[in-house]
Amino acid sequence: MTIDFIINQFTEIIGNFPVAAFLVACASVGGLLFVLMALNAMVAVYVERKVSAFMMDRLGPMGQGPGLHAGKWGILQTFADAIKLLIKEDTIPKSADQILFKVAPFIIFIGAIIGLSALPFSSSIQAVDLNVGVFYIIAAGSIGVIGIVMAGWASNNKWSLYGAMRSAAQIISYEIPAGLSIIVPIMMSGTMNLQNLIEYQSGSIFGIFPNWIMFQNPFAFLAFFIFFISAVAETNRTPFDIPEAESELVAGWMTEYSGFRWAVFFLSEYANMFVVSGLAVAGFMGGWLSPIPGFLNSPVLGLFWFFGKVSFLIFVMMWFRWTFPRLRVDQLMYVCWKVFIPIAMLNIFGVGIWKLIFG
Amino acid sequence: MGVIQGDQMVLNIGPQHPSTHGVLRLEVMTDGEIVSKITPHLGYLHRCFEKHSENVTYEQVIPYTDRCDYLASMNSNFGYVVAMEELMDIKVCERVEYVRVIMAELNRIASHLLGVGAYGLDVGAFTPFVHMLRDRERILDIFEYTCGARLLYNYMWVGGVSHDLPKDFKKICFKFLDYFEPKIDEYNQLLTYNKIFVERTADVGVLPADVAISYGVSGTNLRASGVKWDVRKEEPYSIYDRFDFDIPIGEAKFGTLGDCFDRYWVRILEMKESIKIVRQALKEIPEGDIFETMPKKIRPPKGSIYRRTESPRGDLGYYIESDGSPVPTRVKMRSPAFTALSCLDEISQGWMMSDVLCILGSLDIVLGEIDR
Amino acid sequence: MNRSEIQSLIEEKFPNSLIVNENLQGNQIEIDGQFWKDIATFLKNDPKLLFDQLECITGIDTGDDGPLQSRYNLHSMELRHKIEVIISLDRDNPSVESIEQIWRIGDWFERETYDMFGIVYEGHRDLRRILCPDDWEGWPLRKDYELQETYHGIMVPKVKEEEGWE
Structure with missing residues (x-):
């Protein structure tokens, strides 16, 4: 569709x-x-x-009871939160740059949401079947940083500025290993079209294992991890949440935002998580293909597999967040430039050789 | 080649900031992320402890000491009553001594749990903090069971304690210790040996021993710099000379001696030592009347005393000057966190913004005690 | 090393610096303020004394028209002995040499004592109030301290004898 x-x-x-x-x-x-x-x-x-x-x-x-009292097991908690955020006062600092301040959340949100339009939810459900889908999603992901820098600058607050600068440095840096790693599946499948990329992964290895790209050769396996970790860094999640490190920068570039504008930031953070996980799933984990090769594959079940895999990756991100401390700025850059980028480069080289030898 | 130097920017950390551990304002000169000078501004929590003390009787000072170091109120009480008893030359009965030691050591564990947990929070690890609060809660339950209060106990009185231990205290306390001891290893797995945590803390904010002594830094922070100094061992007060325990010192486990990790690690080790002391005290505690040695009237002779004790934050000293009346002429509290904070500027110059808060957290300050 | 030995060492080096006072107890010694910085340097550096730790500086108002006092508790980490030095200061013009550069913690302790008693530590590089606000009036811990009535337009509540808070 x-x-x-x-x-x-x-x-x-x-x-x-x-x-x-x-x-x-x-x-x-x-x-x-x-x-x-x-x-x-x-x-x-x-x-x-x-x-x-x-x-x-x-x-x-765990709130229980009628009305807005968060429902059984607190299921309605998020609804209550959303309503609270919507009816909250929208404060804008007097000395903030009014226009930029108001526009920034929406730029971030647009950056997060347009990536979705190229994600293949199932073999037949995808908004636009682009022939450069991978490229498009990676490019869309970097729009958000403009909004972040805008928000940080417009707030006229030193914490916001710190957060924005850190965020810009971090997102731009981590796009490089992420981009270099996603080249590996492109090289192996020979296509940038996400549907074709997923179809390339159908079949099985030795008849048992799914023929996902991450299992096809060791370089791809490594590339998956680099891509995923870089993706976590790109979404500003712990252990890479230095732009909004609450114990250092109060709330980073979101410090001055409140109410609905803040909710938009929140929404885009989760949208971003979804998009990068979706790309990782499509590129390395067989997208909407069933984990059991040739079993239970259909356009509708594909939807289930895709969302299942994405949810798993999002869960892993949460797991990271609640387990790890935060890195320091220079350590973050060290990991990116001196560890990930060289390994990602070698990966490309390795995959090339692998393809030459094993076809 | 010269050093690249940009414009200096003044950054105000606090008084409302998530990780200044209270209301502390740091005026930080930064060049981008690099910090060149820190000027702490204190006094946001100044409650005139010393002025109040001059207007109330000796026993009425004790609740005020609670409120100074609100995370280790037992130890604050302890320091004051030890000084008072030395001034008045009172020898308290055996049972009281044991009760006090048990309480002080339990409170030390509770305080270190919060110190270590909040430190994890400072470097971005949320989960260990909540785990540690959970275990601290059990200690607070024990205190509540004993004296009815959970944070500000007013438990130790001159010559005695306010309540005797409940009947099944031993059982409850042993149960807690048995539960808690393995938990320390759990914290180590969760936080201490985490690669990122080690990277963030090792080699950061090194405090050499001579600088530490010159700045009057004491307690865990001084021991982390490799100085084997513990008032409980060196100038034994109460009955600390009877117990068998070690003084953990910094051992440069992952970085340089006296770095943030050492300060953190000494606290973890000290919890184990406190468990040892509590176990011994619980085994040896005699029966007795806790009010036996409590003086009817507290009227110390003319004179003055300076006595320091080991609080979880370091040497907690009380200077008490008496003119023979029931009201003290002067009560001065020598606050260990105050001295620890004073070296912040020296040890965090040249580090990054994130490290400053990491170093500040590793000093384990309590603003209530700094500002008094 | 006990008090009398330390006393004789100081006497030997700085004659007439010690003040004889019968009220002294324990390990207290009283000295003349004008020698203080030299004595402090001596106490810290002499190999027999080595007082490397300044535990505490306490200001005391002896009341009525008596002098203010600045008391220093010193301790030697190396030799494990301690001494308390008392310096009496003129009430109207209390000033004594700063030892901030000898023991670094002296910096904050002296600021605190200045804040509370108005004792001026000469040679201190940054003598400001530390606990009270910078524009607070008066020296709170002096016995003759009187509260200012308003602070930035805020009424300062006063304690009245027996009536409690106003």
């Missing part, structure tokens, strides 16, 4: 109005993606609360 499909349907039913058809298709798909993101954030926030609670030996939200 792509945009093209909707346009065709529209043309068939109503007639040949290309502009109207395009607009309707975009609006409906965009709306769906937005709903997906909101749901993702809702669920992920709840899961994060619970996961952190269980790791810390506590219960997390």
Whole structure:
């Protein structure tokens, strides 16, 4: 179900109005993606609360009762939070740059959400089937940093500025190992189209193991880890959360934000997590393919496998967050420039040789 | 080649900041992330402890001492009553001595748990903090069971303690110790040996022994610099000379002697020693009347005394000047956290912003005690 | 090393610096303020004394028209002995040499005593109030201290004898 499909349907039913058809298709798909993101954030926030609670030996939200009292096992906690954030006062510092301050959250959000449009949720469900899907998602992911720098600068607050500068340095640096690692699946499959990339991974190794790229050769396995860790760094999650390190920078570039604008930041953080996990799943973990080769594969079940794998990766990110301390700025840069980038380079080389020898 | 130097920027950390451990304001001169000078501004929590003490009777000072170091109130009480008893020349009964030691050591564990846990929080690890709070809660439960209070006990009185131990105290306490001892290894697995934690703390904020002594740094911070100095051993007060325990000192486990990791590690080791002391005291504690040696009237002779004891933060000294009346002429508290904070500027110059808060956390300061 | 031995060492090096006072007890010695910095340097560096730790500086107001006192508790980590040095200061113009550069902690201890008693430590490089706000009036721990009425427009509550808080 792509945009093209909707346009065709529209043309068939109503007639040949290309502009109207395009607009309707975009609006409906965009709306769906937005709903997906909101749901993702809702669920992920709840899961994060619970996961952190269980790791810390506590219960997390457990409110019970009628109305807005957070529901059984605190299921309604996120709804209550969302409503609270929506009705909160929207404070803007007097000396902040009003326009940039207001625009920044939405740029970050756009950066997070447009990556979704190229993600293959299943063999037939994808907003746009781009032939440079991988490239597009990587590029879309770096829009957010503009918003972050904007937010940090516009807040007119030293903590925000620190956070924004750290964030810019971090995201731009970690895009390099992430980009170099994602080249490995591209080299192996010979395509940047995500659907083709996933189809390349169908079949099995020795008839038992799934033929996912990360299992196909050791370099790809390594590339997956570099990609995933860089992705964690790109989404500013612990142990790479130095831009918003609450014990150092109060809340980094989000310090001056409140209410709905802050909620938008929150939404984009989870959207970002979803996108990078989605890319990792599509590129290395067989996307919507079933983990048992040739078993239970269908467009609908593909949806289930895709979301299952993405959820697992998001869970791993949460696991990181509640286990690790935070790195220091220079250590973070050290890991990126002196460890990840050289290994990622060698990976490309290694995969090339592997392909030459084993075809 | 010269050193690249940008413009200096003044950054105010605090008084409202998540990791200044209270209300402390640090005026930090930074060049980007690199810190060149720190000027601490104190007094946001100044509650005139010393002025109050001059207007109340000797026994009424004790609740104020609670509020100074609110994380180790038992030890604050202990220091004051030890000084008072030395001034008045009182020998308290055996049972009271044991009760006091047990309480002080349990409070030391509780205080170190929070110190170490909050330190984990400073470097970004949230989970160990909550685990440690969970275990600290059990100690607070024990205190609550004994004297009814969970944070500010007013438990030790001149010549005695306010409440005798409950009947099944021994059982409960042993149960806690048995539960708690393996937990320390759990913390080590969770936080201490974490590679990132070690990277963040080892070699950072090195405090050499001579600098530490010159700055009057004491307690765990001084021991972490390799000086084997513990008031409990060197100037034994109460009955500390009867117990068998070691003084853990910094051993440069991962970095340089006297770095943040050593300060953290000494606290972890000290918890084990405190467990040892509590176990011994619980085994040996005699029966007796806790009010036996409590004086009816507290009116020390004319004179003055300076006595220091080992609080979880270091040498907690009380200078008490008496003119023979029931009201002290002067009570001065020599606060260990105050001296520890004074060396912050010296040891954090040239480190990065994140390290400053890491070093500050490793000194384990309590603002209530610094500002008094 | 006990008090009398330390006393004789100081006497030997700085004649007439010790003040005889019968009220002294324990390990207290009283000295003349004008020799203080030299004596402090001597106490820290002499191989027989080696007082490397300044435990505490206590300011004391002896009340009425008596002098203010600055008391120093010294301790030697190396030799494990201690001494308390008392310096009496004129009430109207209390000043004594700073030992901030000898023991680094003297910096903050002297600032605190200055804050509370108004004792001026000459030669201190950064003598400011430490616990009270910079623009606080008066020296709170002096016996004749009187509260200012307002502070930045805020009423300062006063304690009245027997009536409690106003």
